[in-house]
Amino acid sequence: MSNSYILYGGGITRAAGVQMTLEELELDYELRHVDVRNDEHRRAEFLAINPAGYVPALVTPDGEALHEASGIMLWLADFYPEKGLSPLPSDPKRARFISKYSYCANDILAPMKQFYFPHRYSTNENHAPAIKDKARQNSLERWAVLDEWLEENGPYHLGEKFSIADIQMANCAAYGLDGTRDIVNVFPAVRRCYEMVEARPYCAPLLKEIIERKGVLD
Ligand SMILES: N[C@@H](CCC(=O)N[C@@H](CS)C(=O)NCC(=O)O)C(=O)O
Numbered sequence: 124m125s126n127s128y129i130l131y132g133g134g135i136t137r138a139a140g141v142q143m144t145l146e147e148l149e150l151d152y153e154l155r156h157v158d159v160r161n162d163e164h165r166r167a168e169f170l171a172i173n174p175a176g177y178v179p180a181l182v183t184p185d186g187e188a189l190h191e192a193s194g195i196m197l198w199l200a201d202f203y204p205e206k207g208l209s210p211l212p213s214d215p216k217r218a219r220f221i222s223k224y225s226y227c228a229n230d231i232l233a234p235m236k237q238f239y240f241p242h243r244y245s246t247n248e249n250h251a252p253a254i255k256d257k258a259r260q261n262s263l264e265r266w267a268v269l270d271e272w273l274e275e276n277g278p279y280h281l282g283e284k285f286s287i288a289d290i291q292m293a294n295c296a297a298y299g300l301d302g303t304r305d306i307v308n309v310f311p312a313v314r315r316c317y318e319m320v321e322a323r324p325y326c327a328p329l330l331k332e333i334i335e336r337k338g339v340l341d
Contacts, residue, residue, distance in 0.1 A: 127151035138179035146325035273312035
């Protein structure tokens with residue numbers, strides 16, 4: 124059995140948020156690339172680790188296989204409380220943290236996924252352009268809500284305190300919609316938070332990689 128974590132992902136996927144969390148926690152891990160463009164996530168070998176057939180998946184040193192990026196990040200942050208990447212349940216900031224963290228995992232991500240994969244949301248391929256347009260509009264509306272909130276409560280989701288909520292948000296913002304800057308260029312408080320994450324030595328290279336490779340999935 125491995126003494127370190129094994130992260131399945133790589134490329135510009137949600138695995139980057141988990142990887143940034145592992146880096147910030149200074150944990151040993153091995154990154155195993157799963158090439159979703161070549162359907163490696165549908166192979167039996169990977170489905171044995173995550174039957175849902177998505178990256179990321181994380182195998183813990185105890186051999187437990189976890190999936191769902193936001194759940195994995197939250198578990199890691201809570202499991203290593205000394206690093207302070209999430210407020211503990213007894214901390215008054217936990218309520219705000221969970222609320223905003225869930226907003227990004229659910230409401231921000233859902234329309235972005237519809238935007239990237241519009242053909243998955245109708246049996247009629249002619250619908251794809253309209254689905255994409257509406258998803259863009261929905262996405263911008265949801266980012267606007269977060270932007271307003273960060274404007275009042277930022278720069279990080281927890282004010283002056285960095286957390287995995289910022290990692291998750293930066294990971295989404297880096298993808299952008301049509302281009303890699305079309306979220307951060309529109310929303311100033313999102314941009315401020317994003318740039319603070321981008322300035323962190325452990326997060327910087329992974330965000331840079333997303334931006335450089337973004338074109339691959341477009
Ligand atoms: N709910 C999952 C979704 C993960 C997900 O959508 N992963 C993408 C890469 S970012 C994937 O594996 N896509 C392959 C596919 O959709 O076939 C999570 O948040 O971890």
